[in-house]
Amino acid sequence: MRILALVITIFTVCSCRGNFESGYNEKMGNLFQSCTEKLEESYGKLLDGEYDVDKSESSYEMKLNEARALSSYIKGIKCEAVQLRPAKTAEGFHVATVSYMTQIADGYGVLLIKYIDEQKEGARKSLLREITDEKARLAALADECFAHQMACLHQSGIKGDKETRN
Template sequence: MRILALIVMIFAICSCKGNPDSGYNEKMAYLFQSCTEKLDESYGKLLDGEYDVDKSESSYEMKLNEARALSSYIKGIKCEAAQLRPTKTAEGFHVATIAYMTQIVDGYGALLIKYIDEQKKGARKSLLREITDEKARIVALADECFAHQMAFLHQAGIKVDKEIRK
């Protein structure tokens, strides 16, 4: 959540007109934020037990479709991000952010679908541990994205408020 707040602040501070790096940063930060919010929302539901549905329940298909929709949404955001053309200065940030989005779909999203589909409590518990580990990997990727973004902003000569760095 700390990373999200920092990205949002950087997004607000760096929305300078006329600078292609600023425009790129604004758009990519927005896409990153959208992915992070959806992931956090889904993970919160998982921890609250909202995905612990039995196949015989009417909500089973709805929850399975919700998990699939998360992956589909992130894929769409990733496609939009991949179409952005970063300057040389922004390449590291771009690559890191695309990797972050890929990991959400291929790692977290796939495990969440597997979790909902699994009906044995012991297997679900094991999957929950895997998902928690995967979420930690994704958070580490988010930290890498932020580090790349800060380096990119520095190289592009975009001033960042000192309060953000804390």
């Protein structure tokens, strides 16, 4: 994550071939990072059992609302991202990042809500496997976003090590 933050910072400061507005760089990089952080936070809570609540528990509604809020938050960020206009050199990053955001809200978020709402242990285990698979797909999408960022950085003459992202 530190390397991702470093790349986003560099991405923010630099512009690809001078065609890129630094405002776009900063905003889109921050939106991408925010989505990634929220996803990781939520997935960590899932693995720690924080979403394993019974409907009779007072925390049930709170956890359900937390999962709904994640999807809502990501959809809001996506709306901001869609309104940004990238330079030609950043179109790949833009499209990949919007796709990443869509998949978090419409894939992971929906599954998380189902997981919390489901009360049968066997069904929850099945949903956990689905969520884990979805998280792997999201990691691949995040890698694609990162690759597009790196390509733009390389076009601007900045070298980065693709292997040091994680």
